[in-house]
Amino acid sequence: GAVVSQHPSRVICKSGTSVKIECRSLDFQATTMFWYRQFPKQSLMLMATSNEGSKATYEQGVEKDKFLINHASLTLSTLTVTSAHPEDSSFYICSASADSGQPQHFGDGTRLSIL
Amino acid sequence: GDSVTQMEGPVTLSEEAFLTINCTYTATGYPSLFWYVQYPGEGLQLLLKATKADDKGSNKGFEATYRKETTSFHLEKGSVQVSDSAVYFCALKVNPGGYQKVTFGTGTKLQVIP
Numbered sequence: 001g002a003v004v005s006q007h008p009s010r011v012i013c014k015s016g017t018s019v020k021i022e023c024r025s026l027d028f029q030a031t032t033m034f035w036y037r038q039f040p041k042q043s044l045m046l047m048a049t050s051n052e053g054s055k056a057t058y059e060q061g062v063e064k065d066k067f068l069i070n071h072a073s074l075t076l077s078t079l080t081v082t083s084a085h086p087e088d089s090s091f092y093i094c095s096a097s098a099d100s101g102q103p104q105h106f107g108d109g110t111r112l113s114i115l
Numbered sequence: 116g117d118s119v120t121q122m123e124g125p126v127t128l129s130e131e132a133f134l135t136i137n138c139t140y141t142a143t144g145y146p147s148l149f150w151y152v153q154y155p156g157e158g159l160q161l162l163l164k165a166t167k168a169d170d171k172g173s174n175k176g177f178e179a180t181y182r183k184e185t186t187s188f189h190l191e192k193g194s195v196q197v198s199d200s201a202v203y204f205c206a207l208k209v210n211p212g213g214y215q216k217v218t219f220g221t222g223t224k225l226q227v228i229p
Contacts, residue, residue, distance in 0.1 A: 044151065044161075103123075103222050104202075
């Protein structure tokens, strides 16, 4: 079946650094990728939707300059948390689909901890 | 590795029909199980959850029972409404080595017609 690889699975870094998370579709072309964030004891929150070759669409309240999303190819999307601070610590998960109406395939998620 | 298998959609039902969306899983350890719902144009929302065997999660008329013997967590609703039209995701969560790992199914699209 379709596989989505997310890397890294866990990252711990100092406040002020930038962190890049990769999301790759390994065996299909992902026209659309989604980035979610999960706060403790809450459900996933959609951060943004990206379509290959175009700018990501951010959900209300998500800072686009803080969370940079690049979807440069049909198999790779990246989320960069710029100048990360402790409040950015969270669980981030991506999903990918071949088209906007197709099933979403999820990565394993990334646990980000900012000290 | 961990995996979640749910029935492929789309599922089309008439209003007031009975709904079942099957979900089975494989996991090491003792996972928590979840159903999420995604309404058109929105992000995922937690619908219900169960954290141990024989627990029943319920919300908004939906129910699912954690069946360890059959490794299943089927979603049911006795009478669906047009407003239930959405994509439903089954998921499990384990905590290997102290950090969280969530595995999702691919989603089942439900369309309820008047």
